Structures are given as structure tokens and as C-alpha cells.
Amino acid sequence: MLRFVCFILFITFSINLTNANDDDTYTPIFFTQAEVLNSHTTRIPFKLIDHLIVVEAELLNNKGNFIIDTGSETMILNRVHFPNFYNHQRKNEETSGILQSIDNSFERKVKEFSLESLKLHDKDSDVIDMSHIEKSKKIKLLGVIGYSILKDYEVFIDLYLNQITLTKVDRFGNTLNNDVYLEKIVDSLSFTLKNHTIVVNGTVNNQKVKFGIDSAAEFNQINRKVHKKALKYFIPKRRLSLSGVGKKKIEVLAGKLHRVKLSETVYFGPMLTVLTNLNKINSAFGTQLDGILGYEFFAQKRTIINYQKETLYFINYPLNTQ
Incomplete structure (x- = not known):
């Protein structure tokens, strides 16, 4: 019987997270298939797992997958692969999901998230158990990237070429580079x-x-x-x-x-x-x-x-x- 999981969208660059000991060390997460088009634009190939858009990534020597999800409010990390992250801070409110809200989640601060030369600072990340999604989709799932990261970019989701193009925008939504897209x-x-x-x-x-x-x-x-x-x-x-x-x-x-x-x-x-x-x-x-x-x-x-x-x-x- 078919099953339904709710998220999607992903990225290929490096994210820096504080390590599990809360010191000043940064650990990068690498999405290694990104193609840099210019100083503000990156194009990322993706694979479809059932109907989920997924990218391969590496974090703390873990190689796996991230889902990009415009319906998720924050970045979400899979507690299965980052067991020392979850006990940092229990969230007071629930994390939103498409079928229902998610309780028993924990919050982790993302100190720096970078797309080549583009950097975002002090982003929150929820940490939850996503083992059931891994089992259902038969993939190693490191996490989900959502609105809190995507909102600073113009996001081109192209299921014809199986790729996502992210281009940085200013506070008015204008792209920082002209002629980003070849298509009309x-x-x-x-x-x-x-x-x-x-x-x-x-x-x-x-x-x-x-x-x-x-x-x-x-x-x-x-x-x-x-x-x-x-x-x-x-x-x-x-x-x-x-x-x-x-x-x-x-x-x-x-x-x-x-x-x-x-x-x-x-x-x-x-x-x-x-x-x-x-x-x-x-x-x-x-x-x-x-x-x-x-x-x-x-x-x-x-x-x-x-x-x-x-x-x-x-x-x-x-x-x-x-």
C-alpha cells in the first residue's frame, strides 16, 4: 500500500553547525553536487524518491540525504544520526508538519549556514526522530531544509531537469544578479x-x-x-x-x-x-x-x-x- 510523507526541496552547499559539546567549533555540512553559476546563484541537481525531492549531503562524516520542504518552517535534523544534538533544548511549542503537528521535538541553533559565499547566521533547527521515513523511503535521511533557509532566495523548482536553482535576493525580492534564468x-x-x-x-x-x-x-x-x-x-x-x-x-x-x-x-x-x-x-x-x-x-x-x-x-x- 502506498504511503505518504510530507516535505521536500533541498540544497548543495555547506552548512556549519555547532558540535554536540556546544563549544566554538563549527562542523560543515556539504551538499557536494552544487554548480555555482555566479556569486549569488547555485544550481543543484536532485533525485526523486517517490515524489520527494532529495539531495545527497554529508554532515559530521555522515553521508545521507536532505529533503527540501517549503511546508516546513525550519531546518529539521534526524535525531537517529545526530543523537547528541537532541538533548540541547526541548521546544515549548510543537513543530509543524503536514499531517499533524510534531511533539517531543528539540531545538538546535545553526550558527552558520553557507551557500558558497552566501551566509546565513543563527538559524534554528528542530531535531526529531525520522527513522520511520527512512524505513518507508529506504534512504538514509539526515534532515529537511525548510522555509527559514529558503526565504532569502528565489527558488526555481524544475521537475523537467530535476534541479533547483537558488539565487540570493535583497529585502525587496530583487535578485542580486540579472539574467539568472535562460528560460523565459x-x-x-x-x-x-x-x-x-x-x-x-x-x-x-x-x-x-x-x-x-x-x-x-x-x-x-x-x-x-x-x-x-x-x-x-x-x-x-x-x-x-x-x-x-x-x-x-x-x-x-x-x-x-x-x-x-x-x-x-x-x-x-x-x-x-x-x-x-x-x-x-x-x-x-x-x-x-x-x-x-x-x-x-x-x-x-x-x-x-x-x-x-x-x-x-x-x-x-x-x-x-x-
Whole structure:
């Protein structure tokens, strides 16, 4: 039976974390496949594990994988591989995850995170047990990189070339280098940033809905409480067992969602979607969503995310000439 894990997105550069003894030593994490395009832009190839975007990395002599997740508020480290990190500081609040919030997590300060010459300082990292995801996906998972890191970049997620391009932006969202992309931007869509969540307005069968965009959602999700006019075009196929960051499992109805539009020019073909209760997601994300658009969204749209401008930009897939 298929399983669902929720995150995604990744990077290739070096991150410096304090070691487990809290002294002044910095230990780098290396994402070794990055290609530096200029002083502010890096391009990173990724592999898809099921529908998760994953990069290989090395931290404290551990070689493994990081998932890049626009739906995660912070960087998350897997306690399985960093057992001395977790006892630093227990978090007072829960860590957000897409199926439910995660309790029993710990917090670690990331002293320095660097993308070649680009550096971010004093970033928080949550530390949790992610062994169930490793087992499900059959990968060695070191952690997840989320919004707290990605927000300072314009992020091009390209499922056509299986690569992510990160380019540094100023506080207004302007890229620090011109002519970053060879491809032409053909469309755009405004979004609202609710806490760390990308929220867009759209319609399903002309019924107004509010979607969250999450690059780590392996399947789209639609709230079973949404208006019946929208649910009319959710065509169920089978039941799935889904598991999230917090190890909890739920059974959901899976099918295809039709007639999704985000604007007059941004619309989608049928997308694999699960019907579920979004109460815990809304509580974790601090907003009221009717659905989540994940892998299926990015599979149909080569998408650039600019958090500062609160805008999505789209680049066409090449025409199929076969």
C-alpha cells in the first residue's frame, strides 16, 4: 500500500553547525553536487524518491540525504544520526508538519549556514526522530531544509531537469544578479505568505477554494469539508495509508481532482489527490486551507518562488515534438 510523507526541496552547499559539546567549533555540512553559476546563484541537481525531492549531503562524516520542504518552517535534523544534538533544548511549542503537528521535538541553533559565499547566521533547527521515513523511503535521511533557509532566495523548482536553482535576493525580492534564468518566464501568480505557508486563491469547478503550496506533499490534499460543488470533481479511485513526520498514520480516499484553476491562465489537468480532514494541518500552519498542492502542482508547472515579493513565476515545459 502506498504511503505518504510530507516535505521536500533541498540544497548543495555547506552548512556549519555547532558540535554536540556546544563549544566554538563549527562542523560543515556539504551538499557536494552544487554548480555555482555566479556569486549569488547555485544550481543543484536532485533525485526523486517517490515524489520527494532529495539531495545527497554529508554532515559530521555522515553521508545521507536532505529533503527540501517549503511546508516546513525550519531546518529539521534526524535525531537517529545526530543523537547528541537532541538533548540541547526541548521546544515549548510543537513543530509543524503536514499531517499533524510534531511533539517531543528539540531545538538546535545553526550558527552558520553557507551557500558558497552566501551566509546565513543563527538559524534554528528542530531535531526529531525520522527513522520511520527512512524505513518507508529506504534512504538514509539526515534532515529537511525548510522555509527559514529558503526565504532569502528565489527558488526555481524544475521537475523537467530535476534541479533547483537558488539565487540570493535583497529585502525587496530583487535578485542580486540579472539574467539568472535562460528560460523565459511566461506567467505569474500572487500569493499570501501566512506564517511560513504559501497560500493561493483558486477554484475547483468554479467554487472558490484556498490552497497551500507545499513542495514536499507527495499527493495533493482536498478537505472533505469543502463545498460539494468542488467535491463533485474529485473522482475517488482507492484508499491509501499515509504517514507523516510525527509517525502517525491515517487512511484516506485517493483519486483525481479535476477543474483546478488559480487564475484565468494558470490551470491544471487532473491531479492525484487525497480526500482528508485538514483540521490539524490548518492548526499547524496557522491558517484555514481547503487543500494542499504538492508534487502534482510542480510536475505540471516549472515554478519559481519569490517569498519577498509573494509571487510565483512559471516557465513552460518544452514542447513535445515526438
